[in-house]
Amino acid sequence: MSEMTEIDEAEARGRTELWPFWRRVYAQGDPLPRFAAPAGTPRHRFDEGDGLPEEYRGLLLKMLRHEGERAGNKSFLGFMATCLDLAEAIFPDATSRLIKAEYLAEELKHAIMFHRLAVGLERDFALKDVPYAHYAFHLPRETWADDAYFHFFVDLNGAFHARDWRESSYVPLAKMSATVERDELGHSEMGYYFLQRICETPRGKAVAQHLLGKWYPAALDMFGRSDSPNVPKFIGWGLKSVGNAEIREAYKTYVDAKLAALGLDLPDERAHRRFL
């Protein structure tokens, strides 16, 4: 039995009515849009151990640095510790706190998966400490609604990127993409579940509406600048299918519908943005 099979079985044993949150969503059909590379894009395919073109290797490492979920990345593990620390301080009830522990378990599973991938790619990189650079990972979280928004928005960003990796030219990444996508969507749904509970009271909804102004621009900013000069290179090498503007727009359509369903007013999409 492989290590990952054991983890899969442990996960299955740990399922509850709520967890994993992705289960109910995927049972209703594919929740995410499909991304396709522009017609005529060259088809590349590289597996572990293959010689990689220098530019390709550089872009792949850049992408994985941003992703960050590696067992050898102490900053990622530190960030996970803040999630538990925060849950301990501000959790609304015991069930919510346990759900957060399930979330952490699943992120640590990703840390194992990406560690294996990194070791197969470049051992020095596997041990590299890379703190999250984007400000969305550093926004203050001072209430359960902040934490819920973090998961709803930021983990969903991960799900959208993982969806795009299904067609990745790097085979180890394509192989794990469906699992990462599913889990990250579930983490986003966990955040959404908490937001639903918070918005059940007028006071909670007022706080959520106020805090949406903090998280919404950060969420849209996470996709980077629409005119990023690296995007055509990523697409050309088959590491991405679509540009930052396209994936951001698909993401925005998705989150806007979910936020509207909560009865929240959507912020101006250009307000407080740093990376248009």
Next chain:
Amino acid sequence: MGDIVEEIRAAYGRVGITLDRPATYGTYYRLLCAGCGKMVGNVGDRLLPGMAAALVEQQFDLYATGGLGCPCGHQREVTRGGDPARWEAAQRRHGESA
């Protein structure tokens, strides 16, 4: 990151919240109630310049009405003392939900 951390410290100091020592490898910090020491949140040190002050400023109403801050009420009192007129206005605006 030193300048950003000092920005964060100053911004939160204005509403009665203290920045604790770095919690994880110097990247994330606990936010503590300056009144009773209870942890009220956390923040990372990669905020962009000016962002901490703007965020805390935008959250004034939430501190003033108890939507954010410690259950001991310290942030509510600090914001009241810092800008009584704005504090009163926040109570009126959020009267139905606070």
